[in-house]
Amino acid sequence: MGRPTSRREFLRAAASAALMGPALVGPALMFRAAPARATPVEMREAITRLIGSASVHQGRVKIELPPLSENGHAVPLTLSVDSPMTEADHVKAIHVFTEKNPQPDVVSFRFGPRAGRAHVATRMRLADTQTVVAVCELSDGSFWSASATVLVTLAACVEEL
Amino acid sequence: MANALINVPQRARRGEIIEIKTLVSHPMETGYRRTQTGEVIPRDLIRRFVCTYNGTEVFRAELHPAIAANPFIVFNTLATESGTLAFHWTGDNGYSVTESATITVE
Numbered sequence: 001m002g003r004p005t006s007r008r009e010f011l012r013a014a015a016s017a018a019l020m021g022p023a024l025v026g027p028a029l030m031f032r033a034a035p036a037r038a039t040p041v042e043m044r045e046a047i048t049r050l051i052g053s054a055s056v057h058q059g060r061v062k063i064e065l066p067p068l069s070e071n072g073h074a075v076p077l078t079l080s081v082d083s084p085m086t087e088a089d090h091v092k093a094i095h096v097f098t099e100k101n102p103q104p105d106v107v108s109f110r111f112g113p114r115a116g117r118a119h120v121a122t123r124m125r126l127a128d129t130q131t132v133v134a135v136c137e138l139s140d141g142s143f144w145s146a147s148a149t150v151l152v153t154l155a156a157c158v159e160e161l
Numbered sequence: 162m163a164n165a166l167i168n169v170p171q172r173a174r175r176g177e178i179i180e181i182k183t184l185v186s187h188p189m190e191t192g193y194r195r196t197q198t199g200e201v202i203p204r205d206l207i208r209r210f211v212c213t214y215n216g217t218e219v220f221r222a223e224l225h226p227a228i229a230a231n232p233f234i235v236f237n238t239l240a241t242e243s244g245t246l247a248f249h250w251t252g253d254n255g256y257s258v259t260e261s262a263t264i265t266v267e
Binding site for chain 2: 073096111119
């Protein structure tokens with residue numbers, strides 16, 4: 001460049017760059033800001049993949065999550081099913097799904113009569129305020145479901161280091 | 162780096178339901194996070210946890226990225242006989258940790 005850029009030219013260039021900018025880098029930034037998330041539809045698909053054509057009843061399984069979580073990195077999750085846990089009548093599995101984490105699956109716990117009690121606790125990540133669904137599978141082949149909604153202040157999973 | 166903590170009652174009555182707490186040190190890297198320069202941090206997860214009681218499987222969990230770092234799992238089992246409870250975690254990058262505890266059943 002022959003002569004130094006004047007303030008006016010600089011401002012004009014900056015303004016046009018600001019106008020052009022979002023069109024060029026917008027998609028990339030949007031992708032960075034909002035990484036792939038599961039959706040309630042994907043969650044239902046994941047549940048369907050698990051249970052096939054069986055119908056899901058409401059109840060039996062109990063899901064406990066705090067209504068408000070300040071830290072989505074480790075949210076205490078407790079699952080239980082009121083079941084005698086005998087050879088004839090026991091809980092085979094409890095599966096957990098989320099609607100807004102990057103993928104819908106959270107965990108699958110598998111039990112048998114030797115478990116004694118269908119009660120399990122762990123800590124999960126939550127990427128956003130959302131509903132978490134638990135689906136339990138009983139030895140008679142029926143599926144039962146319950147859900148809990150958690151308000152999350154600090155999201156997990158997708159932040160930058 | 163086998164750093165797992167397990168809490169099993171040392172003795173129990175026959176037929177009693179005992180609570181078992183397990184905690185294992187692991188980052189549970191989801192594969193969705195990026196560094197400040199935009200590179201994806203590779204996934205590194207524990208995928209599976211199995212508890213066997215004298216060789217018989219009594220509990221199993223399949224873990225996904227939504228399980229918090231340092232997976233903590235509390236579950237129950239029926240105290241049937243004296244013996245060994247073995248805990249086995251396996252995951253990405255050949256991760257495999259086994260811990261065991263003995264229990265006396267009266």
